[in-house]
Amino acid sequence: MRNDPGSWMVPLSMRVCSLASLLAVMGVFLGQANVHAETLTEAKDLFRTGEYAKCVEVAAQEIEGGRTFVDWYVLKTESELTLGRYADAAQTIDDAKKVSPTNLRLLWLERDVRRFNGQSNQAKEVLAQLGAQLERTSGIYRDLETSLVIGKFFLEIGADAKRIRIDLFKPIQQRAPGLPNAYIAAAELALSKNDYALAAEDFQLALKVDEDNPRVLFGLAQAFEPSDSEKAEEYLQKTLEINPKYIPGLLMIAESHLSAERYDETEKLLAKALEINPHHPSAWAIRAVLAHLANDTAREKECREKALAHWKDNPEVDYLIGKHLARKYRFAEAAAAQRRALQFDSNYLPAKMELSNDLLRLGKEEQGWKLAEEVFDADNYNVVAHNLSTLQEHVAKFRTIESDGFIVRMDAEEAAIYGDRVLQLLREAKSVLCKKYDVELNEPIAIEIFPKQQDFAIRTFGLPGGAGFLGVCFGNVITMNSPASQTDNPTNWEAVLWHEFCHVVTLNKTHNKMPRWLSEGISVYEEIQRDPSWGQSISPAYREMILGDDLTPVSELSGAFLRPPSSKHLMFAYYESSLVVEFLVDEFGIEAVRSILDELGKGLQINDAIARHAAPLDAIDAGFQQFIQDRAQAFAPEADFGAEDLPQPRITELQAWLKEHPNSYPGLQMYAAALIREQKFTEALEPIEKLQQLAPDYAGDGSPLPMKAQILKELGETQQELAVLEQLAKLRADAIDAYRRLAELHAEAGQWQSVVVNAKRIRAVNPLIQEPYLLLAKAGEQMDEGEVAIEGLSTLAVLHPYDPADVHFRLAQRLHETQQNEKALRHVLLALEEAPRYRAALKLLLELTEHDSPLPDRPSPAKDDSQ
Structure with a gap:
């Protein structure tokens, strides 16, 4: 049934009538609705603003008063489900079915009611009953809300999601542009497939017709969360302004705190959600994650059991647990959780998709790719599955x-x-x-x-x-x-x-089991230990952030990676984290850092591990703040980095302004650049020398070193230029233009070992160009160092050189000199394949074969066989 929706789908898409016809058929229902429209609207507003208990009361009074319009039963049931009153919701559904036993909206709602009353088998029976009822009454026109339920039913049984969207939801939108639920249904479908742009589009259409709907605003928060955190935050806040008890919104904030390792704040939000619904499975699932992260196995088990207390085979519980564990890089535990979810429902595609990603991240590619393919086969609208399926073809x-x-x-x-x-x-x-x-x-x-x-x-x-x-x-x-x-x-x-x-x-x-800030901090720190030009260093922007309001306490550093206000703030989080590690190593030794990592592996929380092997966290926060502020104060202490009131970038105006602001770093930068534009190179040296005096070892954006090197080149001051370029190369890991110029100058001076150094620097930035290998080949030949020459020539051979015969011949020579004659023979043959009359290559061929038996007819080796 899941893979074959039968004959319902095609006639269904053709039976969506025009709005006028539909209203004619629905006349009796509209008459009822108009009588009590004001009361019903008021009750719906209670639900919308989070007055769920009051909504139940009003609906109950209306039903007891003989107003048995289906909407009252639906509203009462939804309110009771929201409050976790699952037994009451079951009674309401039973009462409603006495009035309207075949109503499709009630049957769809009953499905969830039965699940949350521990009646999963009955829920499946209800779903089957809904399908049978739909088939029996396939020729009857239906109201639009019921048509939306039919679409959701087909999605549940595995129908083509794209067809549901295009053939059902979109026509309803066109026929009833003022019906927000039509846009919501299409948007939530796109959201479930990770199609965030399309989801945002439909939610925004819904917002135009229902601007105070928390469900719409929350949907927009979800749709924008992956791409625009500020906009997502804005919509989330609007959601909770309208309905402070909107549980999905509260849980979204809780999840944000969880990601930022603000576990106390996470618990506060969960407690608030559970005040509304003490049995909410997602809230208990997240509590289970908190317990897991705290290494509290008993509490984790208790929370998971409470999450499953009412719907005992709810796959979403373990799916949620696994999803959040994966975000904490606990991929093995996350995979185990997804497998538990799939034991409840082997066709639960969100868990199968997450398990695929977990396995791929664990290095179990064969299993991971297979699962991704299974998800894509079952649901070709799933964006992640489609992307992975396409990627697998590339990776293969x-x-x-x-x-x-x-x-x-x-x-x-x-x-x-x-x-x-x-x-x-x-x-x-x-x-x-x-x-x-x-x-x-x-x-x-x-x-x-x-x-x-x-x-x-x-x-x-x-x-x-x-x-x-x-x-x-x-x-x-x-x-x-x-x-x-x-x-x-x-x-x-x-x-x-x-x-x-x-x-x-x-x-x-x-x-x-480590916080992100520590993991990133150690990695950046170790970059610098390997090569001082790697990693990050102090800059004017970082100095301003440290001395301003952008410094994050050590205890909150993981949050700095979660939603940084800008890319600059994210990079600063990496830099600050690396300095925390440097501080810990300087103050307490590398042994303390190793011990902290050991404790984390045993399940101890980071603050406790730091306190045990370094110092209490308040002392760490205070000590680190002094450490990093000292670092900032020591950087260009005499410089003025303020950019206010800078004049126009014209020489005369800047010259006059700098007399009153002689240490203005941005002013001096502008002045030097203006002089260089006018080719006043000698004059430009003065502000550049001043910049160097203010910040002698600064090589980041706006550094005077590249400008100074350019001027010295123009003035023909080669030795001075060389010294500046060497300084720049030692300070920057991506200064490829400086590396090129250094290689050129060293080659002219016959300093071939220095050419090799800079060739390797170029390769470390861009290994896909010929330049570093040409340099290695030439340097190796000049120094008569065969291995260096071979390294350069063998790579050149696969880079489609301008003269492949020459490259293969030179490589064959070097291989012959180092007694690698079999490889030499292959390359001399390649040279002759390109240039059959290449005399030097023919001579080398004779040398390589003179002691061998006559050569048989050998096929030419493949041209990319460089080894």
Whole structure:
């Protein structure tokens, strides 16, 4: 039945009559409604504003007074369900069926009533009864609200969701543009499929006809939450202004606190929801999550049992528990919860979809992809399932490289270019970080590198987006953006990979039981330990935030990652977290940090772990605040970073203004830039030197170092330019233009080892261009270091060089010199395939084969066989 809705669907979509015809058929019902419209409207307003108990009273009085219009029974039942009065709701439904035993709206509502009274089998019977009633009366026109129920019924039995939306919900919207429930039904359908944009569109249409409807406002909050947190917050606040007892809204705020690790606030919201409905399954499910995070097994079991007390096989309970555990990176526990949900209902697709994602994040790709495919086969409107199904086709074409406990999957062409470097860096990180944090990795670590940002986002989040993320670690699985996806502002991919592998170490050590701020803080801190140009450093913007109102106490740092006001605030959260780690290491030693991680792995809460191995949290907050403020005060202490009252960026005006504001950092920047535009290079050196005096080691945005290097190049001051560029290169991990110029200058001076250093710096930013490998090849040849030359030439060979014959021949020479004759032979043959009369290559071929038996007819090796 689930996969075959039968013959109902087609005639149903054709039987939605015009509004005029429908009103004619419904005349008797409309007559009843008009008599009591005012009372019914007032009662609905009570429900809408959260006066559920009063609504029950009013409805009961009307029913007792002989007003048995179905809407009164529906309103009374919905109010009783909201309050958790499940037995009362069952009695109301029984009374209603005496009056209207075949009413489809009542039957649909009875389905939930039976479930919450522990009568799941009866609920299935009601669903079957609804289907039979619908089939018996398929030729009868129905009111629009009943038509919406019919659409929901077909969704329940597995009909095509897109057809329901297009063939049923949309025509009702067109025929009754003033009916908000038609828009709500379509919007909630889109929302259930993660189609947030379409959901927002329909909710906004509903808002135009019913602007004070909490259900509509809350739906908009849900639709905008993934993309626009400020707008979502605005709609959520409006929801609760109208109805302070709107339980889904209260739970949404509770979930937000849960994500930010504000567990006391989470509990307050849950308590408020449970005051309204003491049996609400979602509230108890979230309480079970809180107990799990507190390592309170008995309490967790108790809360889950209360969540299932009335609807004993409700799959949503374990689905919710698993979803929130996954958000805490507890993927193994989350997967177990989803499996429990599927034991209740093997066709519950939300749990199956979440389980798919959990398994993929646990590195169990075969099982995860299979489940995603099952969801997509059952529901091709599910956006996440569709995205994953499409992505699987792309990933299947990746090349897999395995070595030393690592499984790297990446684009085949990219693997040939820098796959070896990926493995080399991972081996180094494993050696350094596992030893430092006393971790032994017993399972393979999977690293997936995506050349398309959208594919990375889908693999990581299930949906496109996440443009600010370069990599994500789930424990034993890392997903990363390839440099190919960062065309405009490439970052140092080696630093990103080191950062993400550090997460592998700390998440394994704590069994994924660590707050986000600490995990990110250690990773950024370890970037800097590996290379001072990696990670983050103090900047004018950060200085202002530290000394202003943007500093977050250590005890609240995870919240800084949840909904930052801007991308700048998010990056500052990373920076601040890394300084907390630096503070802990400086004050209490790396042993204390290791011990804190050990305690987290045993289930201790972060504040307790810090207090046990460092100091009480209030002392940590105070000590860290002094530490970070000292760091901010030490940065450019004489500089004025205020940007108010700056003049126009003209030389004369700036010159005059700077006489009164000699230490204005933005003023000096503007003045230097204006002089450079006018090619007054010598004059520009004065404000640049002043900027350097104010902030000697600053190389971030607006740093004077690139400007100074440019001026010195124009003036022909090569040695001074070289010194500035070296300083810039040591301070920045993505200064690719500086690396290029350094390589050029060192090559001119014959300093080939320095050329190698800068070639590798270029490769760390963009390994997909020929430039670093040309430099390595030339430097290796000039220094007569075969391995360096081979490294450059072998990569050039797969990068479609301008003169492939020359590259293959030079590579063959170097391989021959290092006694790698089999590989040399392959490359000399490739050279001759490109240029059959290449005399030097022919001569080398003779050298390689003179001691061998005559060559048989050998097929030419594939052109991408560079090894």
